[in-house]
């Protein structure tokens with residue numbers, strides 16, 4: 001029995017969120033490629049390495065990790081047929097009126113501000129890269145929550161890059177100058 005007053009160490013949550021993504025076939029690079037596509041029009045010197053770094057930073061946030069854990073768990077339970085009726089059928093069929101997947105994913109982007117919110121909306125509508133692959137994988141596993149969660153992580157990372165690029169410009173620095181900084 002877990003002691004209800006003891007908090008879960010950050011490292012445990014971080015690892016669990018990473019493991020969940022890996023288990024569902026999503027790699028950091030898949031998300032980084034979406035981030036690159038979203039931000040390259042605004043930042044022509046952007047590199048894929050910078051996008052990978054931004055995704056990794058976003059994946060360290062508890063807000064994001066919790067959303068990943070909840071959503072992926074529900075996808076997996078639905079895949080195993082373990083949800084109760086009628087939720088099982090709703091998640092399994094990714095029912096049109098079921099918006100909780102988007103709501104959880106959208107809730108996780110708020111800490112990254114308005115650029116994250118608008119980018120999330122764009123990705124939700126246009127389904128770029130691996131998001132599109134998840135969407136068209138219907139019949140091969142259940143990804144009702146995962147497609148929105150990937151959009152959420154990508155949107156946060158895109159917003160992080162937008163803000164950080166401006167900060168670096170103002171300081172006369174590039175990503176290469178600060179990539180080892182702990183922030």
Ligand code: MG
Nearest residue numbers: 101144145148
């Ligand atoms: Mg969905």
